[in-house]
Amino acid sequence: MKKIIPVNSKKELTAFIDFPHDLYRDDPNYVPELFIAQRDLLTIHPFHKHNKLQGFLAYDGDKIVGRIAAILNNSHNEYNHVNDGFFGFFDCINDQETANLLFTTATNWLKDKGVTGKFLGPVNFSTNEPCGLLIEGFDSPPVLMQTYNAAYYAQLIEGFGFGKDVDLIAWHWDGNNYDDKSVRLLNALQERLKRNNIIIRKVDLKNFKEETVKLRSVYNSAWDQNTGFVPLSDEEFDYLAKDLKLILDPDFALVAEQDGKIVAFGLALLNYNEIFRTIKNGRLFPTGIFKLLFGKKKIQSLRIYALGVIDGYRKMGIEACLYGTIIKNYTAKGLKWAEAGWTLEHNTLINEAIIAIKGDPYKKYRMYQKQI
Structure with a gap:
């Protein structure tokens, strides 16, 4: 029964x-x-x-x-x-x-x-x-x-x-199988952005609290047109940021800034699931914590978790600079593959940009609905 x-x-x-x-x-x-x-x-x-x-x-x-x-x-x-x-x-x-x-x-x-x-x-x-x-x-x-x-x-x-x-849609790149145009043009793109006083830099982990305040505003405005989007409250964003800080690699946490104002950010995360899948029942103690601490250097993949540009700064080359820098650092660290995602199926602008750098749509997730 x-x-x-x-x-x-x-x-x-x-x-x-x-x-x-x-x-x-x-x-x-x-x-x-x-x-x-x-x-x-x-x-x-x-x-x-x-x-x-x-x-x-x-x-x-x-x-x-x-x-x-x-x-x-x-x-x-x-x-x-x-x-x-x-x-x-x-x-x-x-x-x-x-x-x-x-x-x-x-x-x-x-x-x-x-x-x-x-x-x-x-x-x-x-x-x-x-x-x-x-x-x-x-x-x-x-x-x-x-x-x-x-x-x-x-x-x-x-x-x-x-x-x-x-x-x-989740997108996949295997090894060096990507279009490196955004990497090759990186210096030229950054010089063009500098003429508008826009620079690409790493997130400042030493002043993470101050950075978080600026990033929250960008997050809530850059994604506000997404289906089902809900702005994160200050507490919710701080909770997320605090968790992410524990696993951030500064080489993959980037912002675009104009005269002290953050106008975009790109965040990629080492794929800790490679370690988590070996931790029985999700319990860190007694042995899981050691797998987590010593497994980081063995991680071979990356997830491009978020990339957003606020309205008024899109199509200026910022997206390409963020992607280009992440790809450049991904290559330098010898990682074997990467995923970007997810993106909405009807987000033509971003999906075409990903296809242009040889992203492969290898996983698909579905949101369902019915009338109550």
Whole structure:
């Protein structure tokens, strides 16, 4: 007999976080999330101050067979003038009855909160965090801060009546197989920018707090036209920045600045998932911490995580300079491959720019929606 229980206790939260480890135990491409990071995300993240989330576990007898979180993102609804709800942290055995039970429970929770618009997902919590269902590219592990799921998930989600909202594309470069035009023209592009008093520099980690204030403004304005975008609050951005600072390589954290004003930034991250996939059940202790500390030098890949330019500074060559500098440093460090993503399928400007430097669209994620 299947049943659903809400996640309220520490024990239930641990079971909620750990369920995917059992589900994907035999999948070589699965990467466990760090337990401490997931626990904090679900409990103390600043998101919870203004929004609501309720996790649910599905049981078949005494065995967990699925999980889901119903998410009321008030910030999204206020910013976009809608009354939508979301689902996230969805994992399930290949059983439509179990999936339907999870989605119905999440739907009813959102209805009780007054949601009358669309039901969207998967997101963990919004498009500022990992989101989208993997629908193409199951032959390799996800890179840092990207989602992963079994191929049958799409059938379960569509079986409940969800339809496509938008697709998200991840791009791949293998070794030196990229168009190095942006690298070859780097000096000329930078000289042209200097005539407008625009310089490309590394993020100043010694004055990271001050940099964060400037970067927050750029982030919230550079991505404000993206589907599903929600501006990050000061606390949310600081939380993200604090986490990212722990793994930042200054050679891949760049800003474009004009007369002291940051007008763009590009951020790439070493793919720590190469280490995380070896840390059993996402537990850093007792041995995982050593894998993390000593594995950094063995990382062979990079994720271009974010590249944004504020309105009024686009098409000036800033994007090419940021990409060019990242590629130059990527090559110098001897990394073997890189991913950029995700990008929206209809973002023609950025997608054509990536294709021009021989980016290969090797993974695709889908956001789903249905009427509540």
